[in-house]
Amino acid sequence: MSKSKQTGKGRQKREKxxxxxxxxxxxxxxxxxxxxxxxLFMEGIPIFKDVTVIDFVFGKYWYPTDDPPxxxxxxxxxxxxxxxxxxxAISIPLGVLTALYLSEGASxxxxxxVKPVVELLAALPSVVIGFFGMVIVAPVLQxxxxxxxxxxxxxxxxMLAFMSIPTICSLSEDAIFSVPVELKEASLALGATRWxxxxxxxxxxxxxxxxxxxxxxxxxxxxxxxVVLMVxxxxxxxxxxxxxxxRPMPASIAAEMAEAPFQGEHYYALFATxxxxxxxxxxxxxxxxxxxxxxxxxxxxxx
Amino acid sequence: xxxxxxxxxxxxxxxxxxxxxxxxxxxxxxxxxxVLPIAQKVSEVYMKQNPDIKISISGGGSGNGMKALIDGxxxxxxxxxxxxxxxxxxxxxxxxxxxPFAVAYDCIVPVLHPTNAIVNITMAQLKDIYMGKVKNxxxxxxxxxxxxxxxxxxxxxTYEVWHKKVMKKERVFPxxxxxxxxxxxxxxxxxxxxxxxxxxxxxxxKDVKALMVNRIVGSxxxxxxxTYPISRPLYMFTPGWPKGDVLNFINFVLNPEKGxxxxxxxxxxxxx
Numbered sequence: 191m192s193k194s195k196q197t198g199k200g201r202q203k204r205e206k207x208x209x210x211x212x213x214x215x216x217x218x219x220x221x222x223x224x225x226x227x228x229x230l231f232m233e234g235i236p237i238f239k240d241v242t243v244i245d246f247v248f249g250k251y252w253y254p255t256d257d258p259p260x261x262x263x264x265x266x267x268x269x270x271x272x273x274x275x276x277x278x279a280i281s282i283p284l285g286v287l288t289a290l291y292l293s294e295g296a297s298x299x300x301x302x303x304v305k306p307v308v309e310l311l312a313a314l315p316s317v318v319i320g321f322f323g324m325v326i327v328a329p330v331l332q333x334x335x336x337x338x339x340x341x342x343x344x345x346x347x348x349m350l351a352f353m354s355i356p357t358i359c360s361l362s363e364d365a366i367f368s369v370p371v372e373l374k375e376a377s378l379a380l381g382a383t384r385w386x387x388x389x390x391x392x393x394x395x396x397x398x399x400x401x402x403x404x405x406x407x408x409x410x411x412x413x414x415x416x417v418v419l420m421v422x423x424x425x426x427x428x429x430x431x432x433x434x435x436x437r438p439m440p441a442s443i444a445a446e447m448a449e450a451p452f453q454g455e456h457y458y459a460l461f462a463t464x465x466x467x468x469x470x471x472x473x474x475x476x477x478x479x480x481x482x483x484x485x486x487x488x489x490x491x492x493x
Numbered sequence: 494x495x496x497x498x499x500x501x502x503x504x505x506x507x508x509x510x511x512x513x514x515x516x517x518x519x520x521x522x523x524x525x526x527x528v529l530p531i532a533q534k535v536s537e538v539y540m541k542q543n544p545d546i547k548i549s550i551s552g553g554g555s556g557n558g559m560k561a562l563i564d565g566x567x568x569x570x571x572x573x574x575x576x577x578x579x580x581x582x583x584x585x586x587x588x589x590x591x592x593p594f595a596v597a598y599d600c601i602v603p604v605l606h607p608t609n610a611i612v613n614i615t616m617a618q619l620k621d622i623y624m625g626k627v628k629n630x631x632x633x634x635x636x637x638x639x640x641x642x643x644x645x646x647x648x649x650x651t652y653e654v655w656h657k658k659v660m661k662k663e664r665v666f667p668x669x670x671x672x673x674x675x676x677x678x679x680x681x682x683x684x685x686x687x688x689x690x691x692x693x694x695x696x697x698x699k700d701v702k703a704l705m706v707n708r709i710v711g712s713x714x715x716x717x718x719x720t721y722p723i724s725r726p727l728y729m730f731t732p733g734w735p736k737g738d739v740l741n742f743i744n745f746v747l748n749p750e751k752g753x754x755x756x757x758x759x760x761x762x763x764x765x
Contacts, residue, residue: 253664255647265667329684338639338687341670424646424671435670445673449526449648451554456648 230468233453234461237261246462252426252437254446254456261459265428267466269343269436272429273422274412276347277354281411282404284351285358289400292359293366294388305363312356320420323349328421337433339423344432346422350414354407361406365399366392398485402478409474413467415440439467518738519547524558524571527650528727530759531597532571535752539745546738562730563587568739570730573599573650589732596746597753598762600694600724601654602711604679604701606686611635613705616722619659622689625666630687642669643681643690651675655691658723675760691723695760713762727761 237246241261249262288308292301327348328340369392377387393400423435424445443460450456522532529552536548558570559577563584576591584591603619605611611634621627623642631637644665645652656662672678675696682690683700690701694711697703703711706722715721735743746752753763 251664251667253647255653256664257662324680325684332685339641339670339685341681341685419673420677424673425668426671427667435668437671445646445671446648448552449554449646451557 227468230461230465234458234463234465236453237455237458237462240455241459246459247466250428252442254450254459259455261455263439263442263459263463263466265426266437266439266442266463268428269422270412270438270440270467270470272343272436273347273350273418273438274408276343276432277350277411278404278408280348280351281354281358281407285355285403285407286362286400288355288359289362289366289403290388290393293363294384294392305360308359309356311352312360314353316353316414316416317420319349319352320417323417323421331433335433339433339435341421341423341435342433343422343429343436346418346436346438349417349421350411353414353417354411357410358403358407361403362396362400365396365403368399369395398482401485402482405474405478405481409471409478412438412474413440413471415444419444439463443467518545519549520569520738520742521567522548522550522569522571522729523553523561523567524569525555525573525650525727526552527555527573527599527653528571528596528729531727531746531756531761532569532729534755534759535746536742538751538755539742543741546742548742559730562591562732563589565589565732568731568735569742572728572730573653573725575728576730584732591730591732592734594729594731594743594747595726595764596729597727597756597759597764598716598724599650599654599727600711600713600716600721600762601651601658601691602694602697602723603689603691603704603706604682604697605689605704606682607700607702608686609635609702611704613708615707616659619706620661620663623655623660623665623669624663625668638687640689641685641687642666643678643688644669644671645675645678645691646671646673649673651691651693654723654725658725693760694762695757713757716762717764724762 241249246261246263247267248264249260250264251260251262252265253260288304292305292308296304323345324341327345330340331337331342331345332340373391373395374387377391378384382390418438419441422438422441424437424441425435426437426442427434429436443463446456447460450460520536522536529550532550536550540546540548555572555574558567558572559580561567562570563580565587570591576593581591603614609630611630614633618627618633622633622640623644625642627633627640629637630640642665645655647656647665656665670681672681672690675692678690678692679696679698679701682688683698692701694713694716705711709715709721711721711723716724729743729746731739731743747764749763749765753765756763
C-alpha cells in the first residue's frame with residue numbers, strides 16, 4: 191500500500207478506481223430514476239388501449255369502478271393546478287420576503303432565531319400538517335366564512351404553502367446571499383438608500399436563484415400527497431370557487447391504489463395519472479434548470 | 494471470516510424453519526378487502542391457539558379471490574358478494590365446486606352531525622342527496638343549511654354496498670367529498686354540521702348521529718332479520734366441501750363463542 195503510493199502508477203490506479211466508485215454511485219440514483227420512470231410508463235400505458243389520451247386527460251368524469259367505468263382525469267388535473275397556483279400565491283411572497291428580510295434586514299441575533307425555525311417547518315411530517323388542517327383549520331374556516339365545508343381547495347393550498355415556504359425561503363436566501371458584496375457597496379456608495387439597493391440591485395441580481403427556488407417549491411406543492419388527501423375534500427369536480435372541495439392527482443392515486451385490482455383497468459388508469467403528474471413535476475424541474483442556467487450570475491459584471 | 498462464522502449456522506437455522514413450516518398445515522386466504530379485517534383478526538387468534546398452522550392472507554378484491562378459487566391457488570376465497578354464475582361454470586370446468594359460507598353481515602348506516610334535527614330518512618331521499626339533487630336540508634324537513642355530501646372512495650367495499658343498495662347503480666354526483674376510510678368519514682361528519690356520510694355499524698361513535706332508514710334503526714337485529722335495507726352478507730368460499738385444517742378454521746370462524754366474537758371487533762355484524 192505505502193509502496194504503491196510512492197510510485198506514479200499506483201497513484202494513478204487509485205485515482206482511477208476512486209473515480210469509478212464515484213461514477214457508480216452517481217449512476218445508481220440515475221438508474222433508479224430511470225427504472226421508476228420505465229415502470230411507471232409500463233404500468234400506465236395499457237389504459238390507453240381502452241381510453242384515448244384525449245378522453246383520459248380531458249374527460250370530466252372519474253368513476254373508475256362503475257360498469258362501464260369512466261376514466262376522465264380533467265377534474266384531478268385542474269385540482270392539482272389550482273392548489274399549486276393558490277398555494278404559490280401564498281408561499282411565494284411569504285418565502286421570498288422572509289428570505290430578503292433574513293439576509294438584508296435582520297440583525298444577526300434575529301436571523302439566528304428565525305432561520306432555524308423556518309427550516310424546522312420543513313421537518314414537520316406532512317401527515318401532521320394534514321391533521322392540523324383537518325382538525326383545527328377546517329372547522330375554523332367553515333365557521334368564520336360560513337361555507338359548506340372547511341375541507342376545500344383553499345385549506346389545502348394554505349397547508350401546502352406552509353410546506354413550500356421553507357424550500358422557497360432557504361433557497362432564495364442562498365441566492366440573495368451569493369450576490370457579490372461589491373454590488374451592494376457600490377449601490378450604497380452612489381447614494382442609494384437601503385430599500386433602493388434591495389429593490390434595484392440585490393433582488394434583480396438574485397432573480398434567477400429566486401425563480402429556481404419558487405419553481406422547486408411549486409413542484410413540491412404539486413407532488414405532495416398526504417396533505418391533499420386529508421384536507422382537500424376529495425370531490426372529483428371541476429372547482430368553480432376557492433372554497434370548493436377538490437381531488438388533486440396524488441390524493442386520488444394514494445386513496446385508490448390499495449383497492450384497485452392488480453393490473454386491471456383501474457390500476458392502469460392510476461399509473462397513467464401518475465405519468466401525467468410525473469410530466470408536470472418534470473416540466474417544473476426542467477424550467478427551474480433552464481432559468482438557473484440562462485440567467486446564471488457570473489461574477490459582478492453581469493448586472 | 495467472523496461474519497461467515499455467524500452466517501453459516503444462521504442459514505442452517507433458517508433452512509430448518511422453512512422446512513418446518515412446510516411440514517405444518519398452511520391455509521391460504523385471498524379476496525375481498527371488506528372481509529380482510531375479519532380474516533385477519535380471526536386468523537391471528539387461531540394461529541395463537543394452533544401454532545402449527547400458518548395462515549397467509551391477502552386482499553385484492555372479491556373478483557381476485559374468485560379467480561384464485563377457480564385456478565386452485567387459494568384454500569379460502571373471501572368475497573363481499575355471492576359467486577357469479579360465470580365464475581361457477583369456470584370453476585366446475587376446472588373440477589372445483591365452490592362452497593359458500595356466510596361469515597358475517599355488513600351493515601351501513603347514514604350519519605349526521607349531532608346537531609342536525611333530522612332522525613329519519615327514506616331510501617329515495619338518500620339517493621337524491623347523493624345524486625346532488627337535494628342541496629339544502631330544509632328540502633327534506635331539516636334546518637336551512639347546505640348539504641355537504643360525504644362518500645367513500647369508489648373502490649371501497651362500503652361504497653360498493655351504497656352504490657348498489659342506495660344508489661341503485663346510479664352515480665354519486667362529482668361534488669361529493671370522498672374519504673378514504675370509515676374513520677375519516679366519521680371524523681369529517683363530526684366536524685361539519687352540514688354533513689351527511691355513511692359508515693359501517695362497527696364504526697359508530699357518539700360524535701355522529703345515526704339516521705333511521707325508512708323508520709328502521711340500523712342494528713345487528715334489524716340486519717339479521719333482513720328489515721334494515723342497507724346491508725349484505727359476507728362470504729368465505731372454499732373449493733369443494735372443506736377438509737382437515739380448512740374445515741377446522743371455517744368451524745372456528747363460524748363458532749359463536751370463538752370466531753364470531755372477533756367479527757364484531759372488526760366492525761361487522763356477527764351471524765348470531
